[in-house]
């Protein structure tokens with residue numbers, strides 16, 4: 001089986017915290033390699049303490065063993081570090097549809113005030129920060145000043 | 158002891174012990190958003206500790222895992238800075254300690270991104286982004302509460318006076334730090350101190366807080382000599398693995 005075919009199989013593995021996203025959309029899936037009945041899948045963790053990573057690893061193993069692989073090895077690669085730039089275009093759209101504002105493309109954690117964050121509900125750019133830390137480690141909590149809805153913002157990392 | 162191992166282990170211990178302290182606020186912080194923020198930051202520290210302790214384990218002959226190092230060492234075998242283990246106190250004390258350590262971590266992890274130890278550099282590349290968020294948050298609280306009401310100002314000043322003597326240890330170089338900086342593994346603690354002081358003094362002044370006089374630094378953590386608070390912290394953190402060795406979720 002080729003790497004492409006393995007990656008296709010892994011499209012059924014989702015992020016347990018944002019289940020509408022696949023691990024491919026999230027950008028944590030780096031590569032897959034087969035030798036004999038062993039397959040090695042390389043992932044890069046999103047955040048240091050992200051509890052989802054253990055679940056993702058278990059789900060990758062479950063997916064591939066149920067597709068006939070006797071031996072599934074999941075390797076964690078730290079460098080280069082994962083960044084929100086690795087979210088796919090499809091991933092960004094899915095986030096927005098789920099009511100989560102996708103990360104600003106500036107890719108810089110240092111200048112939040114320069115970011116243009118849009119309300120995922122009404123696209124208004126008039127938003128205010130409620131809390132730098134939201135429902136999970138990867139999100140901040142904002143409120144739209146136009147439609148008044150609070151929403152999660154996927155932070156730049 | 159192997160100095161490279163020792164250097165990484167100390168950093169892992171700082172992250173683990175501070176993360177453990179911060180997590181004590183989970184469910185008890187003054188209001189909901191702050192509770193979530195504190196728990197999130199605690200998670201970053203514990204996550205970082207996992208990576209650092211795993212890496213440390215690969216640098217010694219005993220090949221201990223992250224769990225062996227976290228749960229099966231005794232007090233005298235932990236080498237964190239004393240400031241990380243101090244009890245949480247009131248929220249002013251928690252935030253003051255947090256800011257002073259976050260500011261230290263900010264400069265430490267900035268520099269570690271170019272460490273000659275590739276794994277450490279990779280961990281730092283991740284940690285610096287998280288720490289940028291941490292120090293922004295804790296620094297904002299220093300200003301809001303320091304330059305706040307009479308009571309919040311008094312509490313922040315008390316916290317600063319109480320914790321200040323523990324900050325000297327952050328920059329006290331010994332043979333392990335000298336080894337690390339000579340090999341390009343870690344930064345020179347003196348240069349780190351200058352950057353830290355510049356940030357911290359500016360922030361404290363902006364918060365209308367009085368910077369305490371130079372006082373005798375309280376140290377010992379890096380020699381494994383801890384405050385009386387450490388034993389109770391470890392008893393709670395290690396209880397499960399000590400009572401039921403090898404227990405899994």
Ligand SMILES: [Zn+2]
Nearest residue numbers: 119122144147
């Ligand atoms: Zn809106």
